[in-house]
Amino acid sequence: xxxxxxxxxxxxxxxxxxxxxxxxxxxxxxxxxxxxxxxxxxxxxxxxxxxxxxxxxxxxxxxxxxxxxxxxxxxxxxxxxxxxxxxxxxxxxxxxxxxxxxxxxxxxxxxxxxxxxxxxxxxxxxxxxxxxxxxxxxxxxxxxxxxxxxxxxxxxxxxxxxxxxxxxxxxxxxxxxxxxxxxxxxxxxxxxxxxxxxxxxxxxxxxxxxxxxxxxxxxxxxxxxxxxxxxxxxxxxxxxxxxxxxxxxxxxxxxxxxxxxxxxxxxxxxxxxxxxxxxxxxxxxxxxxxxxxxxxxxxxxxxxxxxxxxxxxxxxxxxxxxxxxxxxxxxxxxxxxxxxxxxxxxxxxxxxxxxxxxxxxxxxxxxxxxxxxxxxxxxxxxxxxxxxxxxxxxxxxxxxxxxxxxxxxxxxxxxxxxxxxxxxxxxxxxxxxxxxxxxxxxxxxxxxxxxxxxxxxxxxxxxxxxxxxxxxxxxxxxxxxxxxxxxxxxxxxxxxxxxxxxxxxxxxxxxxxxxxxxxxxxxxxxxxxxxxxxxxxxxxxxxxxxxxxxxxxxxxxxxxxxxxxxxxxxxxxxxxxxxxxxxxx
Numbered sequence: 001x002x003x004x005x006x007x008x009x010x011x012x013x014x015x016x017x018x019x020x021x022x023x024x025x026x027x028x029x030x031x032x033x034x035x036x037x038x039x040x041x042x043x044x045x046x047x048x049x050x051x052x053x054x055x056x057x058x059x060x061x062x063x064x065x066x067x068x069x070x071x072x073x074x075x076x077x078x079x080x081x082x083x084x085x086x087x088x089x090x091x092x093x094x095x096x097x098x099x100x101x102x103x104x105x106x107x108x109x110x111x112x113x114x115x116x117x118x119x120x121x122x123x124x125x126x127x128x129x130x131x132x133x134x135x136x137x138x139x140x141x142x143x144x145x146x147x148x149x150x151x152x153x154x155x156x157x158x159x160x161x162x163x164x165x166x167x168x169x170x171x172x173x174x175x176x177x178x179x180x181x182x183x184x185x186x187x188x189x190x191x192x193x194x195x196x197x198x199x200x201x202x203x204x205x206x207x208x209x210x211x212x213x214x215x216x217x218x219x220x221x222x223x224x225x226x227x228x229x230x231x232x233x234x235x236x237x238x239x240x241x242x243x244x245x246x247x248x249x250x251x252x253x254x255x256x257x258x259x260x261x262x263x264x265x266x267x268x269x270x271x272x273x274x275x276x277x278x279x280x281x282x283x284x285x286x287x288x289x290x291x292x293x294x295x296x297x298x299x300x301x302x303x304x305x306x307x308x309x310x311x312x313x314x315x316x317x318x319x320x321x322x323x324x325x326x327x328x329x330x331x332x333x334x335x336x337x338x339x340x341x342x343x344x345x346x347x348x349x350x351x352x353x354x355x356x357x358x359x360x361x362x363x364x365x366x367x368x369x370x371x372x373x374x375x376x377x378x379x380x381x382x383x384x385x386x387x388x389x390x391x392x393x394x395x396x397x398x399x400x401x402x403x404x405x406x407x408x409x410x411x412x413x414x415x416x417x418x419x420x421x422x423x424x425x426x427x428x429x430x431x432x433x434x435x436x437x438x439x440x441x442x443x444x445x446x447x448x449x450x451x452x453x454x455x456x457x458x459x460x461x462x463x464x465x466x467x468x469x470x471x472x473x474x475x476x477x478x479x480x481x482x483x484x485x486x487x488x489x490x491x492x493x494x495x496x497x498x499x500x501x502x503x504x505x506x507x508x509x510x511x512x513x514x515x516x517x518x519x520x521x522x523x524x525x526x527x528x529x530x531x532x533x534x535x536x537x538x539x540x541x542x543x544x545x546x547x548x549x550x551x552x553x554x555x556x557x558x559x560x561x562x563x564x565x566x567x568x569x570x571x572x573x574x575x576x577x578x579x580x581x582x583x584x585x
Contacts, residue, residue, distance in 0.1 A: 003307040004123060007088050011080045018076035019135050025069020026139040028062040033277035034147055035059050040270030070136070077131035085124040092116055092306060100315035101380040105339070107309065110193030111186075115309060118188060119302035126299025129292060137288035144282040152267060152275050155254050159279065162250035166243050166286055170293055173239045177297035180232035185305060187225045194221050236294045243290055247283045254279060316382060322394035328353040329517045330360075330377070330487065335386035337376055345384070346372050347540040352533065359518040361528025363561070364537035370521045371412060372540075374491050377519070379403060390487070408485030410476045410493035412521070416464030421449060422456040424464075425478045439482035442508045444501050445474035469496035477505070481513070488513060491521045502527060525562045534558075 008015065039055045096104075096112050104112070148156040198205065198214050205214050258272045331353040338345045347369040354360050362370045375381055377388060379395050388395050395403055416424050425436045436456065440446045448471055452458040464472045473496050480488060488509075494502050506527070509518065522528050529548040536544035536551060536558045544555030551558040 003310055004088065004303045007084050007091075008080070008127070010087075011084060014076060014080055015131065018073045018080070018131060021069050021076070022073035022131075022135045023139060025066045025073060026136050027143070028066035028069065029281070030140065030143045030147060031062050032059055032066075033274040033281070034151070035062070036277070037151065037270040037274030040273065041268045073135075074132055077128055080131060081124050081128035084127055085120055088123060088306070089116065089120045092120065092309060095310055095312070099309075099312060101375065102339075103312055103315050108189065108193065110196055111189040112309070113196070114185065114189045114192050115302075115305050119185065119305050122295075122298045122302035123306065126295050126303075129295045133288045133292045137285045137292065140281050140285035141289070144278045144285065148275055148278050148282075151271050151278075152258075152261075154261070155257055155275055158253045158257060159250055159282065162246050165246045169239050169242045169246070170290055173236060173293075177232060177236050177294065178300050180228070180235055181298050181301035182304065184225070184228045184232050185301060187221070187228050191218075191221045191225050194218050236297065239290045239293075240287065243286055244283075247286060251276075251279055251283070316379060316396075316400075318399050319394070319397045321397040324389065324392050326353075326389065326392040327355060328389075329356040329358075329391060330354045330519075331387075331389040332373075332377075333387045333389070335373075335376060335383045335388060337372060337381060337383045339381075345540055347376075347537075350386075350535075350542055352535055352542075352545060354517055354519075354533065356517055357515045358533065359520065359531040361531035361534040362519065362521045362537065363523070363525070363528055363534060363558070366523075368537040369540040370537060371491055374409075374411075374489055374519065374521060377489070378407060378409065406486040407489060408480035408483060408487070408516075409489045410473070410480040410491065412492040412495075414476045414493070416460055416467070416472055416475060418460060418462045420454075420457050420459055421452075421475060424460060424475055425482050427479055427482075429483055431482055435482055435484075436478070439478040440475075442481050442505075442512050443474045443477040444497075444505050444508070445471070445478050448474070470498070470501070473497060474501075474505075484513075485516060488516050488518045489521075490518070492523060494527055495523060499526060506530060525558075525565050529562075 035055055035058060039052065039059075043051050043055055093116060096116065099107070145156065145159070148159065194217060198218065205211060254275065258267070258275065261267045262269060262272055332350050335350045336345045336348045350369075350373065352360065362373060364370055372381075376383055377395075379388075379398075379400070382396060390398070390403075390406065421440075422433070422436055425431075425439060433456075437446070440449055440456075449455055449458070460466060464475065467475070473493050477490065477493055480490070480493075494505060497505065502524075503526075509516075510530075518531075520528055520531060525548075528534050532547070534544070534546065534548060534551055535542060536555055538557060544551045544558050546554070552562060
């Protein structure tokens, strides 16, 4: 909660002004029953019309002042709540953007989406209502008690005898409410995850006729949300009937005691009417305080969840610059890594080195750790052991902005946004139109873009669903090439391309990006066979490293893949003989 309160500091002056206006308006509300009591008991018996009109005008003035003050203060409270939540939502989004992949995995995407939407909404409601009810209700409560003590001390004692029971109900129930709303938000996280998965996989679900299965899966998580929301709501809702019971019981006692006092001539009729009015004001104030505690319970639970993200430590801190003179552009030195502590490594003892302008192909079965090596190189994660160097510098000592500016990347499951093709390639970078067109030309995307009516201005649907798989991959490769990166990473980004287009792409890269160090992750031998180095992985371990010819001669798994994909059955086993044949060709 302290983290959230820090966002209110810039608005302290506005809040102070709003509280002052709210205070004045509330005091005007409190004056009205007292003026009415004085008018009935003192002024009316005099039968002086001038005084009656004066006090009537005074009541009208207090009513208008109370209305205007409350309206103005409520508008100011709404603005403060709006601006505070906007700043909070902005910082939360920025913090989520800078979370490490390990932290994102821990929070889960669905939970982060829920914290950014429903939790910030709960904070907005809490801040707004705290300014509206948090000032008005206590003033009405305390002010009403103070005035009733002045008007009729004996009857006020009846009222005060009831308040401890009411306070106990509010405290006890609100203490139970916060954990219940925390559990509710966790259930909402799971529901968001199911909806997100359903929306992302809608084509697969329809293709496999699993709509009913998904409906049942959603019904289960939706039922869990309903159950927890019901439990939290029922728990918090118990306070209203209990408060009404205690307060109305007190009101009954006040009416009975007041009747006896009027009959005995110990008090006047106007005083009793004013007292009953103040009792109603106090009753409504207590109900407002109860409502405020409900909103506080929701807001406190959401504030805790948001603070967990905002207070998350910097996972990938930048260390001191560790430089080692080297002729290599990229070097992996005995790198091992596991996504979860205590589990077996995803990649183990990986070592290789690339000079500037060289190309590395990484190949292996699904799940062997190919993409993990890319994530480590970009420093989405830090290796558990070993060192990764770029230009001799340990990447853990390179600031993220400097490190990431070296790369042009097209991931295996990359995303296109609902924008024009040009903006998807430019992606917020200060690139000229010519650079975008040249990148599209190199990525073999230019010919299909020219066939579109709008060309580069063609509007893509969400995730590029109005393009084919091969077209999407070429736009993504264009994005990676547009800024002429120092290091180009293509993570299985040509799997949807036909062999002819793939060959033209590789030829274009070799001609236009000769000084760019390239890493190609692929499933097809044809995509990596011309690379300067090929790394063959199996279960996260290196089982082969060298050129295509060398691996054909020395690495049986690589040779088996080549035979299955390219139909080459007979290969020389003697590497020197193969080199001679290659040189003769």
